[in-house]
Amino acid sequence: ANEIIAAANVYTIKKHGPDRVVGFSPIPAMSMVSYAAGSRYLSLIGGVCMSFYDWYCD
Secondary structure: OHHHHHHHHHHHHHHHOHHHOEEEEOOHHHOHHHHHHHHHHHHHHOOEEEEHHHHOOO
């Protein structure tokens, strides 16, 4: 499963650019470690990290 996800990320970045890879965290304060790992990965590949607060414009 990890290989499929990685291949999908690489394909999307190659075809459409890194800003099309988006991660979503419902509430970042619930698990800071999980949020930090995901946001770090997205920042390294040039993706966009969104949260519940971004979605509802709080």
